[in-house]
Amino acid sequence: MSLETLLERGDLWRGGGHAEAPVRATGHARLDRALGGGWPVGGLVEVAGTPGHGEFTLLRPMLTAVAGWQAWVAPPHVPHAPALVAAGLDPARLLHIRAEGDEALWALEQALRSGVCEAVLGWPTAADDRALRRLQLAAETGGATGFLFRPPRALEQPSPAAVRLALRADAVEVHKCRGNRPEHPIPLQEAPAEPPGPLRERRIHAVA
């Protein structure tokens, strides 16, 4: 059994790890429970899936709750500003970064390491084990939560990311997390598509 495989095991006790690592609430109660409280602060979250399949549903509550900067690095399309604002994100604290290939990995690392961003979302075209390790380290240094959106097949490779998920349009399956991972996919609640009322109210609903 290789070290990689050992580290992949969620139930392996790792000396020097913090028993109560800081987290950010995901805004999805069942997912919070599964992840031991929420997204890791100072850690990487790998999300395997294809664009359009629930990424905003998954991250919207967290993205509207962060008070600091969030960086979107090399997204598949330009995020649509009216949708972001309608969801309650603060556009004045959003950084949209266009980059390709290695430049995207470099930009991700900069954003994660800087300590400026609370959340960094990245769509790198390719990321090998070494690149992921660098990003994980950068996230730890900067106290950021990094989300890497990767193709479904990425889960076949080992990864140093603290959390690994497979995302479908309406549910998320936890492949790796601290502690015991749940066996069943966790359904995600979509935020109401129609703006039913004042923005602030919707924001509360989304987080609740």
Place this chain on the structure above:
Amino acid sequence: MQWLSLYLPNLPLAAFARPPGAPPLALTAGRPPRIHSVDPAARDAGVRPGQPPATALALCPALRLRPRRPGQEAATLESLAAWALQYSDHVEIVPGAGLRLEVGGSARLFGGLDSLYRHAREGLARLGHDAGTGLAPTPLASWWRALHGVSEPVEGAVEPALTPLPLTGLGFGPEVETACRRLGLQRLGDLFALPSADLGRRLGPELPALLERALGQQADPRPRWQPPATFASRLPLPEPVSAAEALLFAARRLLGELAGWLRGRDAATAELTFHLHHEAGEPTPLTLGTLQPVRDPDHLLGLLRERLEGFEPPAAVAELALEAGRTAPAPPEQADLFAAPVERPAWEPLVERLRARLGRAAVTGLEPVPDPRPERAWRATEPGAAAGEATVGGPRPLWLLEAPRPLEQPPTVAGEPERIEAGWWDGADCARDYYTAREADGRRIWVYRDRRDGAWYLAGLFG
């Protein structure tokens, strides 16, 4: 420029520490003495300003009467000004009333004006101050709003933000207020509506200039408070106490003030001394030292709590004073864990670094634009400069495709479409019915039917 005003309506009472559970307090002034200020407990008992002390005591036998201390009121404002240095190096003391600070330059250190404002309001509450606050582009506009307790920040034009404010209570003086009443002028908006020559003739020459300064039509340079080089603050207790809890209560405010002063200097302190003043005799010094320079008030309060454990002051304490010893540059890892929001490094260097390598246009903010056509409803901005309201008429997808993709099969749609017909004015007109649809694998998509040729297109993905 952005001005933050802090108005302390109860400054005479704020000059004293009022631990919870303390007896009702009223301050007297004048000769013969009359009640000047009353705390909520005394007010509940029927004590009112203007009453003779004997009447007040008859209404509320437990009442503590103390003479008002104008000197201590000035010192309270100076201590608050020292605290406010964390938000601005341009602090103006409005004697007997409060502070005005220019915070436009430091907003980004706090992650924006809104969070600076929130930080300041929460900080004031933690110091135990009951304050009116205002935030506006001119010093007078923010001050007037603070005087009337309208804390909503003024974004954009100043005039509509001042128009509804009553004229009384703005410090125009009794003659002007009486004249206004006679003329039937009740609100600032009534003054704005009058020609300025008229206004000067009827209400005195100062008023038009004052209004112009408030509206930003005329420069309004404000004096700058010169902070002392060292920190010292004192807080009297209405009656001498020995209990540690009451001392800690008074210390909390002093340490909060110290923390603001230190943050303004980007400094920390490794040694500070409390002086416990008694009604007679020498004050008792109580020195706290730390291994590392710190400025977190909760940390220091914890140290004081430890220090007071098993400590018996030689006499009851009538006044608590705090002096900071040597200060040192704040250590880089210093994080005020208990102060919200968390201070993060400046974002500009990150943007500069990214742009240096990726190009200027590759690193931007994004903001909505009020155009009904989705493709034109956004634009890139300078980082940090994006703003805008959500004014869309229906759901919008996270990902809007750069170019709509023709759909071979008409999608299964339900519900009412959102009809967008616009653009006749610039030649890029469209006539479309937008629907939310769901693909077989659950993916939510945004589609439209072009009403001119009936063809279906994929416009975006909700994500």
